[in-house]
Amino acid sequence: MIRMVATRLALTLPILLGVSIVAFVLMRTLPGDFVQASAGTTAVSEEVLQTARHNLGLDRPLWRQYATWIGGAVTGDLGTSFATHRPVVGEIFPRLAVTGELTLIAGLMAMTLGVATGLASARLRGTTDWVVRGFNSLLLAVPNFVIATLIVLLFGLYFPEVGIFNYVAFATDPRGNLASLLLPGISLALTVSVTISENTRAAVLEVASQDYVMVARAKGLRSSTVLLHYLVRNALTPVITVTGLQLAALLGGSILIETIFTIPGMGQYLFDSISNRDYPAIQAIVLVAATIVLLMNVVVDIAYARVDARVSYE
Amino acid sequence: MPDHGSAASPSSGDLARRSLLRFAVAGPVLGALPAFAQSAPKRGGRLTIGADADPIGLDPTTLAAFSSYDFTALLYSGLLRWNADMKVEPDLATCFEQPNDTTYVFKLRSGVKFHNGQVFDAEDVKYTFDRIRDPATASPNAAIFASIKAVTVIDPLTVRFELTAPNAAFLSYIATNPIGVIVPRGVADLNTKPVGTGPFIFESYQPNQVFTLKANPAYYEQGLPYLGEVAFRFFKDQASLTSALRSKAIDMTWFKDPKVSAQIVRTSPDLVSAPGKTTRTFPVWMNLKSGPLADVRVRRALSLATDRKACLETVLGGSGKVAAMVPESHVGGYDGVGEMPYYKTDIAAAKKLLAEAGHPGGIDLGDYICVAANPLDVACAQILQQQWAEAGIKVAIKPMETAPLITMWVKGEFPTLLSIALSWSPDPDAILSRIISTSASGKALGMADTQLDSMIIDARTLLDRTKRAAAYLDIQRRINDQAYVLDIYQYPLRWEAWWNYAKGYVPLAANIRTFVRTTWIDK
Numbered sequence: 001m002i003r004m005v006a007t008r009l010a011l012t013l014p015i016l017l018g019v020s021i022v023a024f025v026l027m028r029t030l031p032g033d034f035v036q037a038s039a040g041t042t043a044v045s046e047e048v049l050q051t052a053r054h055n056l057g058l059d060r061p062l063w064r065q066y067a068t069w070i071g072g073a074v075t076g077d078l079g080t081s082f083a084t085h086r087p088v089v090g091e092i093f094p095r096l097a098v099t100g101e102l103t104l105i106a107g108l109m110a111m112t113l114g115v116a117t118g119l120a121s122a123r124l125r126g127t128t129d130w131v132v133r134g135f136n137s138l139l140l141a142v143p144n145f146v147i148a149t150l151i152v153l154l155f156g157l158y159f160p161e162v163g164i165f166n167y168v169a170f171a172t173d174p175r176g177n178l179a180s181l182l183l184p185g186i187s188l189a190l191t192v193s194v195t196i197s198e199n200t201r202a203a204v205l206e207v208a209s210q211d212y213v214m215v216a217r218a219k220g221l222r223s224s225t226v227l228l229h230y231l232v233r234n235a236l237t238p239v240i241t242v243t244g245l246q247l248a249a250l251l252g253g254s255i256l257i258e259t260i261f262t263i264p265g266m267g268q269y270l271f272d273s274i275s276n277r278d279y280p281a282i283q284a285i286v287l288v289a290a291t292i293v294l295l296m297n298v299v300v301d302i303a304y305a306r307v308d309a310r311v312s313y314e
Numbered sequence: 315m316p317d318h319g320s321a322a323s324p325s326s327g328d329l330a331r332r333s334l335l336r337f338a339v340a341g342p343v344l345g346a347l348p349a350f351a352q353s354a355p356k357r358g359g360r361l362t363i364g365a366d367a368d369p370i371g372l373d374p375t376t377l378a379a380f381s382s383y384d385f386t387a388l389l390y391s392g393l394l395r396w397n398a399d400m401k402v403e404p405d406l407a408t409c410f411e412q413p414n415d416t417t418y419v420f421k422l423r424s425g426v427k428f429h430n431g432q433v434f435d436a437e438d439v440k441y442t443f444d445r446i447r448d449p450a451t452a453s454p455n456a457a458i459f460a461s462i463k464a465v466t467v468i469d470p471l472t473v474r475f476e477l478t479a480p481n482a483a484f485l486s487y488i489a490t491n492p493i494g495v496i497v498p499r500g501v502a503d504l505n506t507k508p509v510g511t512g513p514f515i516f517e518s519y520q521p522n523q524v525f526t527l528k529a530n531p532a533y534y535e536q537g538l539p540y541l542g543e544v545a546f547r548f549f550k551d552q553a554s555l556t557s558a559l560r561s562k563a564i565d566m567t568w569f570k571d572p573k574v575s576a577q578i579v580r581t582s583p584d585l586v587s588a589p590g591k592t593t594r595t596f597p598v599w600m601n602l603k604s605g606p607l608a609d610v611r612v613r614r615a616l617s618l619a620t621d622r623k624a625c626l627e628t629v630l631g632g633s634g635k636v637a638a639m640v641p642e643s644h645v646g647g648y649d650g651v652g653e654m655p656y657y658k659t660d661i662a663a664a665k666k667l668l669a670e671a672g673h674p675g676g677i678d679l680g681d682y683i684c685v686a687a688n689p690l691d692v693a694c695a696q697i698l699q700q701q702w703a704e705a706g707i708k709v710a711i712k713p714m715e716t717a718p719l720i721t722m723w724v725k726g727e728f729p730t731l732l733s734i735a736l737s738w739s740p741d742p743d744a745i746l747s748r749i750i751s752t753s754a755s756g757k758a759l760g761m762a763d764t765q766l767d768s769m770i771i772d773a774r775t776l777l778d779r780t781k782r783a784a785a786y787l788d789i790q791r792r793i794n795d796q797a798y799v800l801d802i803y804q805y806p807l808r809w810e811a812w813w814n815y816a817k818g819y820v821p822l823a824a825n826i827r828t829f830v831r832t833t834w835i836d837k
Contacts, residue, residue: 164563
């Protein structure tokens with residue numbers, strides 16, 4: 001087990017290096033650069049633009065820019081943001097915590113909702129199944145940013161007394177913090193819950209038709225015992241895979257949700273940095289996000305082994 | 315709704331030349347404010363402004379982004395400033411004289427201190443402008459002040475500017491924040507720790523979240539500012555911005571779309587909205603270097619096939635005017651109704667011109683590139699596409715991300731047509747120098763009209779306002795006669811809105827919030 005985790009962690013290093021190169025090259029091959037973008041429609045002479053690029057080190061060969069950056073990154077220096085002129089490290093970790101919290105809240109909501117509706121749908125069948133599946137189809141068709149915008153407009157225009165933009169840090173006011181993440185969490189969770197719900201339903205139905213479940217019933221076990229120990233536990237493996245994969249979707253979804261609800265997380269930071277072509281910030285965010293997704297995958301693999309006795313890494 | 319007392323009066327330049335101009339160094343400029351503002355102002359309190367963009371840098375000398383103006387307007391001040399009627403008035407200077415066409419001598423206020431306690435004097439003025447003109451600084455304003463030959467300190471409170479040639483735009487630039495604002499000499503890191511002489515002092519900034527300022531107790535206008543604090547909160551999404559204003563999470567904001575602004579203001583009688591003057595234009599830029607648009611007949615056909623009024627009605631709901639190159643709020647700005655060549659929609663004439671140019675069956679102009687992030691631009695492009703189709707001119711609309719679009723536009727690397735609305739500029743010369751054939755941007759577009767070039771260069775030197783206005787109208791007629799740029803409509807940069815408990819605020823046509831210094835909160 002420990003050897004497996006160590007191997008998996010060691011394998012993430014070359015992947016991260018690859019990701020950092022791709023992110024670095026990709027951003028720079030995109031048309032438009034920070035200097036020109038920040039000048040906007042103001043007429044600025046080419047010499048001034050060149051000097052500004054020189055001051056940011058953008059006129060050096062690409063490999064040298066990369067070497068400088070990765071050298072810094074290894075020692076924990078992710079560079080200085082072009083837009084704010086401040087170190088990226090100081091900006092990214094507090095934001096990571098905010099996004100992490102939002103993702104966690106949304107993930108828990110999606111899990112609860114998804115597993116509950118999936119189970120209900122598979123066990124109760126009939127009308128419940130129809131309602132759940134209809135609801136799921138509808139949610140699958142509506143992207144999370146549409147739900148978020150509708151929530152913002154609904155509360156902003158008709159219930160202005162409900163403050164929807166009152167984000168406070170957890171350290172300052174834990175209750176206010178959780179309250180402020182409730183609506184963003186829901187808009188992020190709804191779409192993701194559909195995938196979990198559908199997978200739970202399918203898994204439970206499949207497990208239910210297995211011989212060992214029929215045997216368990218036939219020998220007269222209580223239906224709650226059958227449900228918990230035979231059905232849910234065995235149906236959980238695919239659900240965990242899906243949930244793990246959906247965490248990446250939640251991280252991606254948070255870009256727009258954070259922008260709409262003005263939550264100072266990584267997503268909003270990425271959105272702004274891309275528009276501004278703030279390379280150091282984009283590279284840092286991509287690197288950190290890739291690290292998280294890779295670590296999540298390792299965690300999912302470990303979770304398999306815990307849940308499914310057939311999976312063993314020894 | 316209060317009357318802002320800023321009737322459509324033209325912009326700067328009314329200052330008589332070669333005369334000693336002395337202005338009362340008043341405390342608050344209450345005279346310029348509307349009547350409602352004259353009830354006793356309350357001190358203290360916090361004004362929260364909803365901003366749609368983060369600042370990109372806070373050092374006025376090195377920044378070019380409009381999004382930073384909101385912050386520099388409160389942090390810094392310059393020798394002159396714009397008043398509510400968009401006329402130039404003294405600020406850090408108490409008066410100035412102009413001994414000849416190329417020399418300006420400014421007398422400075424005494425006892426002014428920067429936020430760090432440093433005393434302001436003529437050396438700071440010299441330092442600021444020398445720094446702008448130093449190529450190593452890479453100041454986007456270097457070109458604007460390229461006409462300065464020397465800045466000389468006569469005594470601590472007197473400074474002389476010598477220009478290489480008469481420049482009618484000079485005072486407008488000096489009055490524009492942040493282009494002409496003064497920075498303290500010897501202070502580094504203004505981008506992260508801004509230090510100015512303005513009414514508010516920088517307190518904190520969390521990107522994408524909040525930017526806070528507190529009142530400058532040593533501010534030189536007596537009794538100002540009234541507010542204790544100003545906070546900017548950032549909302550990148552228009553729906554969020556609307557909801558935030560409605561729910562009073564913010565006290566004041568502005569919108570890019572007049573229809574959104576009108577809608578939100580209708581939801582409560584306590585919301586005030588500013589009518590806004592037309593300060594920017596929506597042009598269709600054409601690649602004149604090669605291809606079908608190198609032919610003036612095709613360009614004229616395009617202009618004749620355009621129904622500018624219909625675009626204005628549909629996209630802006632009528633809140634704007636038909637445009638030529640210069641918006642109405644500038645000297646010589648087009649009023650939207652005057653005669654302009656090839657402005658009257660005439661499909662038959664357009665088809666005839668196309669046939670003469672060798673395209674009897676119509677023409678396909680390919681991609682028409684516009685800013686995806688600006689729904690107004692995309693909407694207008696779609697209407698233009700339909701209008702042009704009637705004359706047999708086909709285009710494919712291609713909305714693009716802003717950063718690469720600007721690069722394409724600046725370098726002239728777009729196939730045929732591209733639209734990007736111009737931001738507010740302090741002087742018509744800033745707009746027109748863009749199309750001088752020897753300038754980088756003129757070359758990029760493929761301009762090659764030496765007569766137009768000399769008309770634009772001559773207009774710069776006309777210090778007489780009436781003559782200058784006439785010259786700019788002539789220039790615009792020539793541009794439209796040759797159809798070098800297809801201007802559609804002119805409109806305000808932003809539509810401002812605020813709750814009526816925020817009093818004493820006056821929106822500027824330039825959409826720079828300098829009047830936050832006279833604002834107070836009365837909830």
